[in-house]
Amino acid sequence: MKRLKTILLVFLNSCWGLTVLAQNTKPKTIASFENFPKDANPTEIGKRLSERFMTRPHSTFGAFKATPPTEITYPDACAWYGALTFAKLTDNKDLSQRLINRAELLLNEEAHLIPYAKDVDRAVIGIVPLEVYNQTKDERFLKVGLIPADEQFKTLSPEEYTKLPVEIRNRYAKGYSWHTRFWMDDMYMITALQSQAYRATNNxxxxxRTARQMIAYLDTLQTPNGLFYHANDVPFYWGRGDGWLAAGMAELLSILPKDNVYRPRIMQGYKDMMKTLLKYQDKNGMWHQLLDDPTAWPETSGTAMFTFAFITGVKKGWLDEKIYGQAARKAWISLCGYLDENNDLREICEGTNKKNDRQYYLDRKRITGDLHGQAPMIWCAMALVK
Incomplete structure (x- = not known):
């Protein structure tokens, strides 16, 4: 009995020692993400961008127009999700509550603005109520958020199936979402929604299914240099298009269990892309409207998405800190220089459909304050303070 008590005492002391060690262990400091210039402080920039989002009405595909929108689509959802996460990470309770209060309207007087999930652009609004649920455990938000997540992979009725284009039917028959169109933008939209549903339900x-979906996009669109064409019939490395995939892979890998069978393939695709992106970053830290064309204009929304992917990879230990950390730092500081006095980002490519025409991409309008750019800037701040 005396020997048993001694063993138990040693065990308890060991546990106590481990507990103290755990309590006194600080997160690893990443030099590249410390001591930013005053005008590039991620906590301050993230707060200003989130507050800017709160001052604005809902947009129409990221563009603020005189006519009130009839639905809330992906640029708003992406900015809203980023602001919710940033406020939580920085323990800004006032900002968090106002963002949640705004989401509360989606359950009542603004419920009509939640669109039917007929495509990825409309389904992704589900990330907002799901993030609110993850923070509050309010079951009302879980119910609303899971509707588009389940709709995205639902079993189609014979009538619904016959209305699909033939190529979509073939993809659906292989077990992919009926939203599958093989545009690279999709693999942020689908990934963000399904990942949030997993976080909320642990199902x-x-x-x-989103990991399997990602591999289909990797196999279809990723080229040997690691970058992606805008679509399988549009062979151009469009900046923001590639940015959606970079951000989507970073987000998915952050949540995907380490023993998932699809993880090694996605990680390889991610690292291949990051390696080539380094080669196309310009001397100021920016990436261009067409990634492989140094004469194309530096574009901020794609740059912000790549910066987010770099920051995430460095913090997770997937990417070399000295190389990618410095690249991310340079990009972030450069991006902050594109913010105007209203906290609106300049040089954002306007909303862009696909077209097999190089000049089409080069001639896209450069706009200011559009949520296509505001959103990934918030993600960068979110990643830096995490």
């Missing part, structure tokens, strides 16, 4: 089906 493995959500994360497993």
């Amino acid at each position: 493995y089906k959500y994360i497993d």
Whole structure:
């Protein structure tokens, strides 16, 4: 008995020592993400961008127009999700509550603005109520958020199936979402929604099916140099298009369980892309409207998405800190220089459909304050303070 008591005492002392060690262990400091210039402080920039989002009405695909929108689509959802996460990470309770109060309207007087999930652009609004649920555990938000997540992979009725284009039917028959169109933008939209559903429910089906979906996009669109064409019939490395995939892979890998069978393939695709992106970053830290064309204009929304992917990779230990950390730092500081006095980002490519025409991409309008750019800037701040 005396020997048993001695063993138990040693065990308890060991546990106490481990507990003290855990309590006194600080997160690893990443030199590249410390001591930013005053005008590039991520906590301050993230707060200003989130507050800017709160001052604005809902947009129409990221553009603020005189006519009130009839639905809330992906640029708003992406900015809203980023602001919610940033406020939580920085313990800004006032900002968090105002963002949640705004989401509360989606359950009542603004419920009509939640669109039917007929495509990825409209389904992704589900990330907002799901993030609110993850923070508050309010079941009302879970119910609303899961509707588009489940709709995205639902079993189609014979009538619905016959209305699909033939190529979509073939993809659906292989077990992919009926939203599958093989545009690279999709793999942020689908990934963000299904990953949030997994976080909210801990139901493995959500994360497993989006990982499988990601591999289909990797196999279809990724080129040997690691970058992606805008679509399988549009062979151009469009900046923001590639940015959606970079951000989507970073987000998915952050949540995807380490033992998931699809993880090694996605990680390889991610690292291949990051390696080539380094080669196309210009001397000021920016990436261009067409990534492989140094004469194309530096574009901020794609640059912000690549910066987010770099920051995430460095913090997770997937990417070399000295190389990618410095590249991310340079990009972030450069991006902050594109913010105007209203906290609106300049040089954002306007909303862009696909077209097999190089000049089409080069001639896209450069706009200021559009949520296509505001959103990934918030993600960068979010990633830096995490």
